[in-house]
Amino acid sequence: MTAGRASRAQPGEHRAEKAPNAELPDYYQTVAEDVIAFCGDQGGRVWIDLGTGPGGLGLALLEKASDGAMVLMDPNADALRRALDAARRHGVGSRVVAVIGSAESIPLPDESVDVVVSRGSFYFWRDRAQGLREIWRILRPGGRAMIGGGLGSAYPQWARQEFIRRRRESAKSPEEARKFAEARSPETFRRLAIEAGLPSFEVVGEGGLTADDPNTGIGIWLRFTKEAANDA
Numbered sequence: 001m002t003a004g005r006a007s008r009a010q011p012g013e014h015r016a017e018k019a020p021n022a023e024l025p026d027y028y029q030t031v032a033e034d035v036i037a038f039c040g041d042q043g044g045r046v047w048i049d050l051g052t053g054p055g056g057l058g059l060a061l062l063e064k065a066s067d068g069a070m071v072l073m074d075p076n077a078d079a080l081r082r083a084l085d086a087a088r089r090h091g092v093g094s095r096v097v098a099v100i101g102s103a104e105s106i107p108l109p110d111e112s113v114d115v116v117v118s119r120g121s122f123y124f125w126r127d128r129a130q131g132l133r134e135i136w137r138i139l140r141p142g143g144r145a146m147i148g149g150g151l152g153s154a155y156p157q158w159a160r161q162e163f164i165r166r167r168r169e170s171a172k173s174p175e176e177a178r179k180f181a182e183a184r185s186p187e188t189f190r191r192l193a194i195e196a197g198l199p200s201f202e203v204v205g206e207g208g209l210t211a212d213d214p215n216t217g218i219g220i221w222l223r224f225t226k227e228a229a230n231d232a
């Protein structure tokens with residue numbers, strides 16, 4: 001991936017011209033803003049960044065949230081080691097726990113977390129519907145989940161266009177591009193949510209490849225709330 005935590009352009013910053021290979025702004029910041037807009041930022045929460053990789057989204061969330069703890073989960077132990085190192089460097093090491101685990105069998109008790117986020121990982125799960133059922137199981141009543149991928153709604157337009165251009169260039173064949181888009185389509189997300197038996201959910205964004213729709217920069221997200229029993 002080209003973008004990361006190194007570049008600190010402000011969300012929404014507009015730059016008209018940019019060298020073709022210039023580094024792109026940090027999308028974890030803009031995705032974290034969207035997550036907080038949906039999930040809120042009440043104190044004392046337990047979050048989980050599922051398929052965290054090197055921890056970009058989980059750490060951006062911890063930096064924005066006033067307090068609370070983050071479970072960084074991934075099947076890849078090397079990625080988790082990098083995530084932990086990054087957490088310490090960013091001064092939030094005491095607020096994270098790294099856990100080796102996969103979405104299809106999350107090693108956490110029922111109703112144990114307040115917010116589940118997962119960015120750029122859903123497409124790699126072996127059984128995506130089972131992963132969604134697991135997320136539902138570990139969410140506390142009233143808990144929220146935001147699963148999918150993207151750059152964040154306030155990601156600068158120029159960088160979004162450039163990101164999509166690079167992604168198009170990196171597609172190896174039309175068949176690969178078709179599979180990529182299908183895995184990220186709103187129809188696929190809806191089908192999987194229904195297959196998982198989620199009682200209510202919404203799919204926002206338009207998927208991974210087109211740059212024309214203003215909502216495309218949001219990416220594609222499945223969002224849901226596990227309503228408390230007396231809210232149902």
Ligand SMILES: C[S@@+](CC[C@H](N)C(=O)[O-])C[C@H]1O[C@@H](n2cnc3c(N)ncnc32)[C@H](O)[C@@H]1O
Nearest residue numbers: 051052053075076102103119120121124125126
């Ligand atoms: C493209 S990386 C995304 C990392 C990070 N969330 C980000 O946005 O930069 C995909 C991550 O999903 C993880 N992953 C793959 N299969 C998974 C599964 N079944 N459950 C949870 N995570 C998985 C991979 O190990 C990898 O770290």
